[in-house]
Amino acid sequence: MRKEKDYLGEIEVEDDVYYGIHTKRALINFPATSEKLDDTFIWAYFTIKKACALLNAELGYLDEKISVAITRACDEWQFLKDHIVIDPLCGGAGTSVNMNVNEVIANRASEILGRRKGEYIVDPILHVNLHQSTNDTFPTAGKIAVIVKLRELINEVINLQDKIQQKEKEFYSIKKPGRTQLMDGPPIMLGQEFGSFADALARDRWRLYKVEERIRTVNIGGTAIGTGIGAPKEYILKIVDKIRQLCGVKISKAENLIDSTQNWDVFSEVHGLLKSLAVNLYKISNDIRLLASGPKTAIGEIILPQIQAGSSIMPGKINPVVCEYVMQLCHVVFANDVLIAHACSLGNLELNQFAPLIVHYTLKSLDFLKNSCIALSAYIPFIKADERKCSENLERSTALLTPLINIFGYKEVSEAIKIANWDLYRAIEILSEKRHIDPQEIIQNLNIDKMAGLGYH
The missing domain is CATH 1.10.275.10 (Fumarase/aspartase (N-terminal domain))
Known part of the structure; x- marks a missing residue:
């Protein structure tokens, strides 16, 4: 010792x-x-x-x-x-x-x-x-680290978007029922569902790219409270350039070093966009779980990759483990967002005393979201469509009768569906008998491609 x-x-x-x-x-x-x-x-x-x-x-x-x-x-x-x-x-x-x-x-x-x-x-x-203080070196290191990890995350979002767009193309011609509130809705293409996932990620990609501009300004040179006390002017003017040369990150000197020292709202802004990405990753993962559910007793319209056994007692079971992994990480990001918002708001006067918490959990959220994108990018390419199940589910859905409200009216179609006990073909027979119209003539009005908006999008 x-x-x-x-x-x-x-x-x-x-x-x-x-x-x-x-x-x-x-x-x-x-x-x-x-x-x-x-x-x-x-x-x-x-x-x-x-x-x-x-x-x-x-x-x-x-x-x-x-x-x-x-x-x-x-x-x-x-x-x-x-x-x-x-x-x-x-x-x-x-x-x-x-x-x-x-x-x-x-x-x-x-x-x-x-x-x-x-x-x-x-x-x-x-x-x-x-010529330094904790109060200018710590936040500057935090911002540099966030920018580096932000760029890594953006690359993984791009990769995940690409993998999903490949599935969009692969599944584009597969017709299936849409669902609202988990109940049968008008038809949609499986590829269209994956296309909406990709578009959501495209927004995240753009938001994260733009927010880097907000976190580039640093307070290094401001020393204790942003006034530069204890540091010579020539040092204050040159230190940002020197750091930028060494780290390769395009940081810039804050116009107001006092503001940049005491106000940490930019971390709340950045993390808010991380939360938005988590929202989309959560929904994508949960939708994949739902589409694969059953697979024989529920929706079962997609087939999950068989990457590990799903149960220690139920033979042959496959679980959506990657989706659940991602959803758990997203829950942590949601919690971190509340934590960081409070911490950013609780700084007192010239300093935020919770700087360690803010930086640490922002970096953890970046890691969690990067891991989520990596896991989904490796998982999604091996998802397959069960075209037979998609077709069977679609053929049983009374939501296919939606266009008929222009012929029979909403109330009459609803009554026919109820009398038919939600049997699609029996409802068509009831409408046929009531109006003395050939069932085939009614069926001709049920253009699935048109209902799925293929002529418009």
Whole structure:
């Protein structure tokens, strides 16, 4: 064990760890929740620290040797990330996370310069954190990580949309009954149903693409509350460009650093669109479950891929497991949206103290939705249509008689269906007998293609 000291006193820290006294105190104060900081967020944080070290050296505020050691340590983030041990839901608006990163970089940089951990020839605050605050580094790292994951998610939405559009083409000529409130409705093509799934995802794709513009502006350089206290003007003006060069993400300096520091509504906006995607993924998954239900005793119009056994006791059972997986993840995203909206609104005055929660659960929602798209993209290509069942269900549906209201009137057709006990052909016979019209003449008015809107869409 090594002893480290701060203004609160002295504490022992394990010899083999790269973090220091501030992190150790936080580990004692915040019992682990089993949540882990996101790797992309950690990468973004190390990239910011590297950019700050480089710029401070260029401007003459940091010794060149120390800057080189810090940047080398930052480049080793994948090795050092295991020493970023602070719980994501720590108190203090992310200060413990920032100090954990500072201490790890400082100790590794000190090693690079030939010293041992804890000797701090490179100081966590004076060198690694020079001209910075938790309150501008933490949200900037969060926004960079969100943008990276947002782009990954958009790619998966595009891939899923493509897979569904392929099914739209494959199923386009298959006629089946539509359903409203789960009851028989006018006919529709199976391909049309899948086409509506694809169009919903197209809207999500566009919304997510556009919202990146809203989260690009960062408050780095604003330090504690956005006023830039403790940082020179030339640093404030140049730090965003330096970070952008290193991370490859098109961030920009916020016009009002104070506003960008204290107001987190953009995270609520972004997550609201993640929720919209979750709504569509949930409906798509649930509709697939319904269309496959039975399959012999219910709708059964599509056949699910046989990817795993559905029961430990019922032989031959196949369940919509991927759909249920996606629906569960979407439920979490719905809950996260409420959580993030409240957290964004509860920031006080110049700072949002719930920054760790907001960033962490936004990143988790992005991961959950990405996983949902990946799972559905692998699943949907193997869905098949049961054309016979589609045809049988359609031929039994009295909703096919809807066009007849233009001939017999709504009330008369309804009475015929009721008397026929919802038997399609018996209802046609009743209408035929009542008006003395040949049944075949009545049937000629039941143009399924026209009812499905094929001449109009």
